[in-house]
Amino acid sequence: MELNTSKVIADTLHQAKGDVGSDWIMHHILDSHELEFAPFGAIPLPHLSLFGFDISITKHVVFLWIVAILLLISFKIAANAYKKSRIPHGFTNFIEILIVFVRDEIAKPTIGKGFEKFLPYLLTVFFFILFSNFIGLLPNGSTVTSNISVTTTLAVLSFIAVQVGGMMKNGVFGYFKGLIPSGVPTWLLPIMFIVEILGLFTKPFALAIRLFANMTAGHIVIFALIGLIFFMQTYFVAPVSVAFALFIYLLEILVALIQAYIFTMLSSLFIGMAVHQDH
Amino acid sequence: MDFAYLAAGFGAGLTVIGGAFGIGKLASSAMDASGRQPEAAGDIRTSMIIAAALIEGISLFALVICILLALK
Numbered sequence: 001m002e003l004n005t006s007k008v009i010a011d012t013l014h015q016a017k018g019d020v021g022s023d024w025i026m027h028h029i030l031d032s033h034e035l036e037f038a039p040f041g042a043i044p045l046p047h048l049s050l051f052g053f054d055i056s057i058t059k060h061v062v063f064l065w066i067v068a069i070l071l072l073i074s075f076k077i078a079a080n081a082y083k084k085s086r087i088p089h090g091f092t093n094f095i096e097i098l099i100v101f102v103r104d105e106i107a108k109p110t111i112g113k114g115f116e117k118f119l120p121y122l123l124t125v126f127f128f129i130l131f132s133n134f135i136g137l138l139p140n141g142s143t144v145t146s147n148i149s150v151t152t153t154l155a156v157l158s159f160i161a162v163q164v165g166g167m168m169k170n171g172v173f174g175y176f177k178g179l180i181p182s183g184v185p186t187w188l189l190p191i192m193f194i195v196e197i198l199g200l201f202t203k204p205f206a207l208a209i210r211l212f213a214n215m216t217a218g219h220i221v222i223f224a225l226i227g228l229i230f231f232m233q234t235y236f237v238a239p240v241s242v243a244f245a246l247f248i249y250l251l252e253i254l255v256a257l258i259q260a261y262i263f264t265m266l267s268s269l270f271i272g273m274a275v276h277q278d279h
Numbered sequence: 280m281d282f283a284y285l286a287a288g289f290g291a292g293l294t295v296i297g298g299a300f301g302i303g304k305l306a307s308s309a310m311d312a313s314g315r316q317p318e319a320a321g322d323i324r325t326s327m328i329i330a331a332a333l334i335e336g337i338s339l340f341a342l343v344i345c346i347l348l349a350l351k
Contacts, residue, residue, distance in 0.1 A: 105325075206336065209336075209339070209343060258332050259332070262336075
């Protein structure tokens with residue numbers, strides 16, 4: 001990404017009114033090679049490289065690991081609590097509410113019969129997106145799902161789940177045959193086939209972009225509002241700025257929940273459409 | 280001459296018009312339906328939130344393109 005133009009604008013702003021421009025916002029949004037503990041300092045992270053691919057450990061990688069460890073701990077607590085008794089208490093109760101929500105509101109209505117096979121994947125995706133969205137809202141936390149690579153990976157996993165689910169139920173050739181709705185005139189068949197194949201790829205792409213854009217846009221708005229204080233170089237903007245930023249922050253919490261729900265529900269809808277192909 | 284920022288601003292503004300119009304219409308029908316049948320308010324609210332998130336997804340596609348424009 002060429003930051004030349006934004007650098008020019010940022011330099012002009014720097015001379016005019018303080019050193020906050022798009023660079024400052026982008027620095028906080030994008031991945032970086034340092035773990036930050038403002039205001040104490042930053043820990044530089046190692047750069048690693050394998051066969052020319054850059055696999056250095058960046059801020060998002062560290063937070064991916066943190067989210068994974070948190071998920072493992074949470075579900076280990078829940079599993080151990082279920083070994084003792086069928087009635088959950090406390091934290092396990094909270095996890096059970098979410099699991100029952102995913103099973104009864106997302107998986108069962110959309111997939112119908114045979115939803116148990118896909119429930120582990122849907123639960124994993126839901127809790128991963130939920131935890132990483134919330135950890136991104138903490139101070140010094142960074143949202144893992146605001147990285148396009150992470151959301152693309154999740155979308156590719158959903159794509160694989162849809163195709164494998166559809167092909168195991170209907171057979172490889174039967175699945176492609178079932179893509180085209182019945183009762184279509186013959187001259188329309190080639191176009192319908194191309195459109196349906198394209199549709200197979202655009203749906204996960206939309207999933208990836210939706211999650212990425214929602215997470216990134218929320219953070220950009222919060223940083224832009226707070227950066228207004230530095231840009232205007234006055235303290236009188238602070239109450240307005242902080243009030244708006246607080247409102248957007250609360251909205252971000254809602255958006256974090258909703259985006260996890262939407263991703264899981266759309267994945268489950270696509271799986272349902274692939275498995276039960278009679279429109 | 281650098282028109283990229285201007286283009287990004289116009290794009291974002293137009294996108295917001297479309298998205299706000301769609302979500303406003305959606306919210307208005309949800310209010311009407313809830314008023315007619317208050318028992319179904321919970322189901323209507325859930326469907327409204329899903330539809331709003333999908334409409335917002337579309338407007339965020341355009342936002343991503345505007346951000347790409349503004350940073351090139």
